[in-house]
Amino acid sequence: MDTQKYYEFCTRVKTISGHNSLEEIPQALMDLNAKSPMIITDKGVSAVGLIQLVQDAIKKSKNKIEIKVIFDDVPADSDITTVNEIAKLYKEKGCDSIITVGGGSPMDTAKGVNILVSEDADDLMQFTGAGAIKRRLNPLIAIPTTSGTGSEMTLVAVIADHSKNKKMAFTSYFLLPDVAILDSRMTLTLPDFLTAPTAMDALTHACEAYTCLAKNPLSDSAALFAIELIRDNLLNVIKKPKDANGRLALANASALAGIAFSNSMVGMVHTIGHAIGGVCHVPHGVAMSILLPYGLEYNLHKTGHLTGELLLPLAGSEKFAAIPKELRPLKSIEIIRQLNEDLHKATGGRHSRFLSEVRNREGTQMIPKDKIRDIALTAQNDGSIFYNPEELDLEDLIMVIEAAWEGVPIDRKKIKMSKETSKVKIKI
């Protein structure tokens, strides 16, 4: 195993995981010297009663915590106007901390709000880029309701500015939440067609963190465990949605994968996935499930040996040992494709296996073939492309997206390979 010549790693999120961990919120707030939190969430989360659970947990114990205000209207494509609006509300109501409950969108929004209210600023844009946030922000507790984004463990917030058609990335160790609360009750009601792709997003974070350019031993260990937890629990949870232990395991997997990719970044699967999200509004996890095998396949000549190592957590030690080294990389990819296939079956066909299959609620195809070029053009300007082991120009992106659209493996002859660095020869 190689160690990076130089790397930086930081995770300092206090994590409270359990079947009743919400009850620890008051103590966590008091530890942070906060007593007037604001809750930031979205309508979907509050409609299924999850905010009620949080409120009950806080009221249950004797304490001085008072939830000042609940903002439950974060849109799916949250942007800077939402952030400004919530920041205003936070100040008006005299809040001193934030509890964010939800998937990626409420969490990113809450991080943005926290920058504004802590720095007492009006313009979020002055805090873009590394090093722009210079001091500790107000207390922030993150409670994920999907097991996928890992935002509760990451130092990044992506916030759009629709008026300028821009997406700004904010990265700072100060954006790491103070506390993450993983409670099985928060994901227990998540329907299978959302559980599957969000967990595949977490799997993608782990696989890309492990195989892309900024990998490091600390991230690697988190990534490997995340994969193992997903292997052992994802299909079971889809079949038995009320399995609280399985739910908690997936929440842990997602947090571990978040730790991994927050420090190692992700590669081309996210490059293309972000673009598909931007151009066709396909949910992030759906794009991840489909594209993950393609990303690993495209990079085989660079990082095949690493993809081969992923077979251990993907398949278990016995199968791993039974398969010769040079076949392991392809086997890893095959297992991920099979997992998508199994999820497709287990969800009654609602989990998509290729891009042309993705449909919205009305049943219309979300990614028409003529959008492939637009997707590729957008993908070229996604920051994650820097961390991918092999170069991808426009033509390469189109080639990969076309294969993922059809649902056929990449034609390896079409990959313009730079110098091979994989330590195992890939047998095709």
Next chain:
Amino acid sequence: MRIENYPEIIPGKNPFKKIYLAIFLWITGRAIQAAARTDRVVKKEFEMLPDDFMLYLGVSPNGPGFVVGKDSNGKAKYMGAKLKGKSITLKMIIKNIEAAFLVFTFQESTAVGFAHDRFMVSGNLDEACRIGRVLDIVEIYLLPKIITKLAVKRYPNWKQMSPIRKHVGRVIIYTRAILGF
């Protein structure tokens, strides 16, 4: 002993490395301007950048570095080595001289430099991606293949960049970079 009689020791000071970097970045900055007026791909990338675009690429804490922006006609322009008084929209800073030396002597490719947390980027990420591609092309023009191969992830084959485009472009870009037009 009087402390003021002793020279101040500045940690990490290395005149040779600093001079090398100053020259390298001077050439690169001017070559970006030249390439944007010569190479159609670089030209196109610059067209896609916003009108107020201004890049600073340099070494922390005090340089060397260069500023390239768009002039009033929307053309790429080298604007000197100093950051002061300019409204930069994209800042790409290498954390220290040692890291910059590794990256700009190609002991570490630009991509690996990124992965090793050598850079701090502030500004719009898609502008950073465009500039990343521009820098790759500029290096292909400026340096012999044997060196550029160490800097970029994948050296283009003749289909992507014909030898004629490369060699003719190289002469023009060098001339323009040095004469500054």
